[in-house]
Every structure is written in C-alpha cells, then in structure tokens.
Amino acid sequence: MPQAGLKTIIALSFVLAVGFLLVILSCALWHAYYPLLVVATYVMAPVPNWICSHCANPDDFVESSGAAVLDLGRFCTGFLVVMGLALPMILAHSGIIEVPAMIMSVIGGLLIYGTIISFAMFFQEEQEF
C-alpha cells in the first residue's frame, strides 16, 4: 500500500466530485430528486462498522461476544451498500425516475462509496505507523 500523498488526496477528491456531479445531474436533468437518497445511503454505510468497532473488545477471543458485535456492524454495512444499488433500481422500475437517471446515480454512488472506502484505507494505514 503506497503512502497517502498529496496526489492521492487530489485524485480522491476529484473522483468524489465526479460522483456527486453524476448523482446531482441524474436528479436535476429529470426534475426528480429521489436519487439524492443514494448519497445519504453511502455516507451512512460505514457508520455501523465504525460504531460497532468502538463497542466491541477485540482482545476478547475466548467468548465471541465481541466478534458478534463486529459482525453486526459488518452485516449492517453490507445491507446499506446493497441498498444504495437497489434504491435507484426500484425507483426506475416503478417509473418514478428514468432509466438513464438510474444508471447515472448508480455509477455516481459507487464512485462516492469507493472514495470513502479508499480514504478510510489510507487513513488506517497511516494510523499504524
């Protein structure tokens, strides 16, 4: 894993801006602002992991209650990530938003979530030193 330099931060913020651009365009072009929910979903996605990692005691290997709390956080995070993909599909299937808006908001949401994940990875790598 390379050290998180200035170039990485610039590239990540660029990708984040492109993701937000896609999502907002998918809302504004068709005057249906439901795809903005995708942004909220992906911003919420790492939160259960973060909360449960603070609740659990990772040194507790004998009694696996600590691992159970961690697993609950991972389960909720997986739930929210797939929710971000599923919401535009539901809206497009029922004709509430258009199909191009669905594609744009899905791609934009994936870009936003990828930025959040890679930022967290770089940040964790720095913490270990």
Added chain:
Amino acid sequence: MEEERLWKFRKPEWLNSVWARNAGVYGAGGLFSAAFYTLLDSAVWSKSAANSSSVHVTFVDWLPFIFSTLGMLIINSVEKARLSSDSFSYSGSGVAWKARVVLFLGFAALAGGMAGGVTVFVLKFVVPSVAWPAMNMGVENVVANALVGLSTVVLWVSQNIEDEYAYNLAL
C-alpha cells in the same frame, strides 16, 4: 481436533482466514438487503402508475418475509459453541438441549416463510392466472424469501469459520 473431524474432506486453508469470514458477513448483509429491496420493489411497483392490473401487494405478501426474517434472527442469535456441548463440560445443564429447541424454532420459521412465499405466489398469482407484468410481484416474493434463506446460510457458514479461526489462534 483432528480426531474429532467427521468429514473426509477438510476445509480448504483459505476458508479459515479472517478475510473470508468478513467477506461472508458482508455478503450476508448484502443478500438480506437484496431480499428486502426485492420485496419493497414489488410493493412500490404495485402502487405505481406502471401497475394497470387490479392485483396489489398487501400485508399478506409481507407476512412470509417477516417470518423468514424472524427465523434468520433466531438462528443467528444462538451461540454456536453451545450446540456441541458434549465436548464442553461446563455447559452440561441442558444448554445444548435449549439451544437445539430454539434453533429448531428458527429453522421452522425460516422454512415456514419460504413455504408461505410459495403459497402466496400460487394462491394469489398462479391460480387466478394474473397477466405477466403483475405476475412479477409474486415471483419477487418467492425470490425474496429464497434470498433470506441464502443469507442465513452464508452468515451461518461464516460464523463457523470464525470459530475455527479463534481455535487456531488459541493454539
């Protein structure tokens, strides 16, 4: 551990890693989310302008999913280590028996949910021979319950991986 092994084939080594276990738990969450949003899709489509038929999703369509979810919650709340209590001396006071009863209830709820999904599909959509775009709501009901079952299996297997991992670490 080697003498207690029941099966001829051992688990592959990569299955015992933390990575595989975490991926399994994330995948289980994703599968459950897919199940929930498949059912929500049928409900939203039922009330939208795209639905021109007179068939609508009601509480009856949600009931099998509620039972499946309840079963999943029960199954994955049981502490797996208590099931094999014949090798543990400290949990002899009927804990394994209780765990098996609770687990049986969980599996019954899960299978009941799946059977209920098929029942709703047959009684509400196949027998009145609903036309195809509305038939999709019944298919999605069956798919959602199957996905909950799949999610339960994935979560169960990955939690068993966790036990093996802890055992390897304790050595």
